[in-house]
Amino acid sequence: xxxxxxxxxxxxxxxxxxxxxxxxxxxxxxxxxxxxxxxxxxxxxxxxxxxxxxxxxxxxxxxxxxxxxxxxxxxxxxxxxxxxxxxxxxxxxxxxxxxxxxxxxxxxxxxxxxxxxxxxxxxxxxxxxxxxxxxxxxxxxxxxxxxxxxxxxxxxxxxxxxxxxxxxxx
Amino acid sequence: xxxxxxxxxxxxxxxxxxxxxxxxxxxxxxxxxxxxxxxxxxxxxxxxxxxxxxxxxxxxxxxxxxxxxxxxxxxxxxxxxxxxxxxxxxxxxxxxxxxxxxxxxxxxxxxxxxxxxxxxxxxxxxxxxxxxxxxxxxxxxxxxxxxxxxxxxxxxxxxxxxxxxxxxxxxxxxxxxxxxxxxxxxxxxxxxxxxxxxxxxxxxxxxxxxxxxxxxxxxxxxxxxxxxxxxxxxxxxxxxxxxxxxxxxxxxxxxxxxxxxxxxxxxxxxxxxxxxxxxxxxxxxxxxxxxxxxxxxxxxxxxxxxxxxxxxxxxxxxxxxxxxxxxxxxxxxxxxxxxxxxxxxxxxxxxxxxxxxxxxxxxxxxxxxxxxxxxxxxxxxxxxxxxxxxxxxxxxxxxxxxxxxxxxxxxxxxxxxxxxxxxxxxxxx
Numbered sequence: 001x002x003x004x005x006x007x008x009x010x011x012x013x014x015x016x017x018x019x020x021x022x023x024x025x026x027x028x029x030x031x032x033x034x035x036x037x038x039x040x041x042x043x044x045x046x047x048x049x050x051x052x053x054x055x056x057x058x059x060x061x062x063x064x065x066x067x068x069x070x071x072x073x074x075x076x077x078x079x080x081x082x083x084x085x086x087x088x089x090x091x092x093x094x095x096x097x098x099x100x101x102x103x104x105x106x107x108x109x110x111x112x113x114x115x116x117x118x119x120x121x122x123x124x125x126x127x128x129x130x131x132x133x134x135x136x137x138x139x140x141x142x143x144x145x146x147x148x149x150x151x152x153x154x155x156x157x158x159x160x161x162x163x164x165x166x167x168x169x170x
Numbered sequence: 171x172x173x174x175x176x177x178x179x180x181x182x183x184x185x186x187x188x189x190x191x192x193x194x195x196x197x198x199x200x201x202x203x204x205x206x207x208x209x210x211x212x213x214x215x216x217x218x219x220x221x222x223x224x225x226x227x228x229x230x231x232x233x234x235x236x237x238x239x240x241x242x243x244x245x246x247x248x249x250x251x252x253x254x255x256x257x258x259x260x261x262x263x264x265x266x267x268x269x270x271x272x273x274x275x276x277x278x279x280x281x282x283x284x285x286x287x288x289x290x291x292x293x294x295x296x297x298x299x300x301x302x303x304x305x306x307x308x309x310x311x312x313x314x315x316x317x318x319x320x321x322x323x324x325x326x327x328x329x330x331x332x333x334x335x336x337x338x339x340x341x342x343x344x345x346x347x348x349x350x351x352x353x354x355x356x357x358x359x360x361x362x363x364x365x366x367x368x369x370x371x372x373x374x375x376x377x378x379x380x381x382x383x384x385x386x387x388x389x390x391x392x393x394x395x396x397x398x399x400x401x402x403x404x405x406x407x408x409x410x411x412x413x414x415x416x417x418x419x420x421x422x423x424x425x426x427x428x429x430x431x432x433x434x435x436x437x438x439x440x441x442x443x444x445x446x447x448x449x450x451x452x453x454x455x456x457x458x459x460x461x462x463x464x465x466x467x468x469x470x471x472x473x474x475x476x477x478x479x480x481x482x483x484x485x486x487x488x489x490x491x492x493x494x495x496x497x498x499x500x501x502x503x504x505x506x507x508x509x510x511x512x513x514x515x516x517x518x519x520x521x522x523x524x525x526x527x528x529x530x531x532x533x534x535x536x537x538x539x540x541x542x543x544x545x546x547x548x549x550x551x552x553x554x555x556x557x558x559x560x561x562x563x564x565x566x567x568x569x570x571x572x573x574x575x576x577x578x579x580x581x582x583x584x585x586x587x588x589x590x591x592x593x594x595x596x597x598x599x
Contacts, residue, residue, distance in 0.1 A: 009454055010444065013461035020463070027463045028339045034458050035421075041454065 004102035005046065007130055011103055012037055012051040015124035019055070019062065022123070024070060029061035047101055052120055053146060064145055071122060071143040080118050080142040082108060082152035089159050095134075097160065100153055103127045107135075108142075108152070118144040118152070173288050174198040174216065178208045178234065179223040179250070184273075188221060188250070195281050205229040212238050217245055218288045219268075224251035224258075232262055239266060244295055246287035250275065259486045259497075263479060264316050269499070270486065276496050279534045283499065314361055317354035319479040324468040329358070335463050336362040341420050343437045343460040346467030349518030352438035355467065356401045359436070369395030374403040378412050380425050387429055397432040405439045405456075406446055417455045450578035470513035470520060477513070477520065478505035484524040485536070496534055503538040511545055569594060 016034060019025040025033075033054040040049035055062040071077040085108055090097055093107055093115070100106045105119035105127055115135045121127040122141055132139050144152075175197045179185040182203060189201040200215070202208045205228050212220070220238060224231035235247045246268040254262075259270050269283040311320055313333055318325035335342060336359060344352055353372060360370045369390035373383055383400065390398040402408075402416050418424040420435040437460050439446070446452045452460070470477055482500060489497045500508075513519055526544040527536055569583065573594075576582035584594045 006448075009457060010447075013458055017461050017464055027335070031340055031462045034462055038455060038458055041458075 002044075002046065004099055005041075007099075007126060008046055008049055008102050009041065010126040011121055011124040011130075012049070014126050015121055016051045018123040018125075019067075022070065022074070024067060025055055025062050029055060029059055032059055033061075050104065052104065056146060068143055068145065075122065075143075077122060077141055077143045080108070080116075080144050080148075082106070082118055082144055082148045085109075085152075087152055087155050087159065089163055090156060091160070091163070097153065097156060100156075103130060104146070104149055105131060106149060106152055106156070114138045114140055116140050116142060118142045118149065120144060120146050120149050172196050172198050173218040174200070175284070176208065176212060176215075176217045176220045177201040177222075178205060178220070178226075178231075179203065180205075180226045181223065184223070191277055191281070192221075192284075195284075197284075205234045208234065209237050209241075213241055218291070219246050219248065219284055221248045221250060221284075224249055224254060232258070232265065235262075235265065235267060244291055246291050248280070248283065248287070250280075256487050256490050259490075260316050260483050261314065263483055263486070264314070264319055270497065272496065274495075276534055279496065279499070282535075286502070315358050316361075316483075317351055317358050318468075318473060319476045319483075321479060322468075322473040322475040324472040325476050328465065328468050331465055332359060333362060335465065338434065338463045340422075340433075341435045341437065341459050341462050343439065343443075343462075343464045344467050345439050345443055345460075345464060347469045347516055348440045349514075349516035350438075350440060350467050350469075351517040352401070352403055352467070356399075356436055356438070360399070365396075366394060367396035369393060369398045370401060371398060372401045372403060375407045375409070375412060378402070378408065378415070380415060383415070383419060384425060384429070387426075387431065387433065391429075391431045395431060397434065399434045399436060401436045401438065403438050405437050406441055406451055413453065413456060417453070417459065420459050421455075448578075449573050470516045474509040477508045477511070480517070480520060481505070481508045481524050484521055485528060488525055488528045492528065494528075498528070498532050498534055498536050500536045500541070501538060504536050504541040507538060507541045507545065 016025070016030045020027050020030050030051070033051045036054045036058060037049055037051050040046070052062075056064055068079060072079060087108060090100070090107065093110060095107055103119070104121045105117055107115045107117050109116040115138060117131055117139055119127060119141060120143075122143055128141070175192050177185060177188050177192065177199055179188060179201075180203045185201050185203055189199050192199045200211060200217075202211060205222075205226055208222075220235075222231040222234055226234075229237075231249050231251065235249070238245065238247070243266070247266070248269040248271065249262055249267050250271045250273065252273045254270065254272065262270060268287040269280075271280050271283075311326065311329055311333075315329040315333075318329060320326040320329050332355070344350075344355060346352075356370060356372070360368060371383075371386040371390060373386070387398050387400070400419055402419075405413070405416065408416065416435070416437070419426050419433070420437075422429070422433055426433060437456075439460070443452065443457070443460060447457045470480075478500065482505075485499070486497050508520075523541075523544045527540050530540065530544070532540050569587065572583045572586050573580070576586070580591045580594050584591045587594070
């Protein structure tokens with residue numbers, strides 16, 4: 001995760017500003033979330049360093065369904081529940097799972113050269129740019145909930161562990 | 171058909187003099203000495219222009235103007251007075267006064283301005299709705315804002331956003347291009363509060379240290395402040411120690427933990443925050459702290475309708491500073507030049523250009539040629555100066571790019587350019 005430190009800082013800063021700009025979060029709540037975010041960053045607990053999670057679960061100052069509604073209504077994004085999808089290893093796509101954790105984004109399908117990405121951080125411009133640069137712009141974006149994304153990444157980690165174990169056996 | 175003018179001055183002699191001047195210039199004049207009566211008369215009668223004194227017993231000229239602007243905002247107003255403070259003049263211009271004339275009057279300038287204002291008002295009333303953004307077609311803000319006249323969409327949105335964020339809890343960031351007038355903008359924020367319990371202090375790279383900051387906060391506290399807002403100007407030019415102190419200030423840590431008054435911080439920064447972060451000029455703490463309430467300061471090129479008014483405000487300020495007998499004004503084509511210019515160095519460049527114009531003694535009317543000449547000087551007196559300036563800015567860009575390339579490692583950057591670390595650091599600052 002350390003290699004994604006700059007992206008984590010930038011994407012969280014942009015997400016926080018965007019949430020305030022769009023009236024989804026009050027500045028005072030963002031100030032509190034920023035404080036907790038910096039504590040996580042400084043304790044090197046980068047997986048916990050998420051302004052979104054802090055706002056949703058610690059401060060309870062953002063309602064996730066409202067955020068998802070915003071993505072659908074204003075950003076014209078489709079939503080996906082990753083729990084209902086069969087997920088594969090990210091390795092054939094040359095995608096590092098730590099980047100997925102760092103950006104709260106996962107590629108969940110790849111059809112005819114186009115990648116389907118599910119993200120909780122679509123409102124953060126650096127996340128969108130990072131992935132579009134990485135995948136040469138051939139991206140279709142979907143919104144997803146934080147719980148759905150976390151479970152999906154855990155399932156992918158298990159897939160990777162199984163792959164690693166199989167490779168060791170060979 | 172002659173135009174009609176309402177003249178209001180409680181000094182009967184001066185009122186009579188003004189009446190004679192306007193009548194001899196073929197205006198139909200109503201002269202009154204009582205502002206309350208003048209409001210009633212204005213409400214009942216169509217006028218093309220109003221001339222008012224400022225200092226009157228029942229109501230000041232500014233108050234009178236506010237009342238009649240609510241009745242018919244399209245009628246231009248000229249203010250005449252024996253003496254006016256710079257701030258009052260700026261305020262009057264900001265509130266829509268079409269001309270300010272100090273006694274003794276220059277009759278010809280007064281009549282010329284009267285004629286211009288009536289023509290402009292006629293053109294505006296003839297223009298279709300939603301047409302071109304005219305200089306007087308400003309957005310009506312519900313609060314005072316002087317750093318921008320807010321006659322363009324960008325500056326009006328900026329003012330409204332600042333006003334909506336005026337009760338920010340701990341940090342606010344103003345991010346703009348080089349040459350912005352951050353201090354005036356922060357004075358506007360200060361002006362959003364009617365109470366004296368809000369105290370603003372200004373800290374810049376030249377002098378910001380723990381002792382100075384604490385002393386200023388303490389002085390504010392002793393002066394009755396309930397909350398002190400610390401404005402950090404040109405944050406990007408501060409030393410690492412100053413930036414670390416700025417972080418402590420914003421987080422109320424270290425020496426600022428025990429301060430017995432509420433503290434807030436406004437960060438003013440020129441440049442792109444992300445580039446400054448990449449270059450290591452802004453650390454992680456500051457970078458995140460600055461994202462809480464962040465406002466982009468509009469560059470002058472995005473507020474071209476404002477620039478002519480800002481130039482006139484500067485003329486007033488400089489004329490006052492130089493104790494000129496009258497305040498010069500721009501001819502219309504000269505003001506258009508201000509609108510068309512790109513203002514690379516923003517307000518700083520505008521102020522330098524206006525100062526240059528006034529120092530060249532333009533007389534009562536600032537011509538197109540005078541403005542053109544001053545803008546040319548500001549762009550660089552000679553090709554050599556312009557070229558040197560261009561190379562110098564390119565040099566800094568290249569050094570910053572190399573610094574990003576080498577992950578902020580100053581010694582690698584210095585080695586790449588065949589120079590020493592001190593020289594690189596000096597350029598990066």
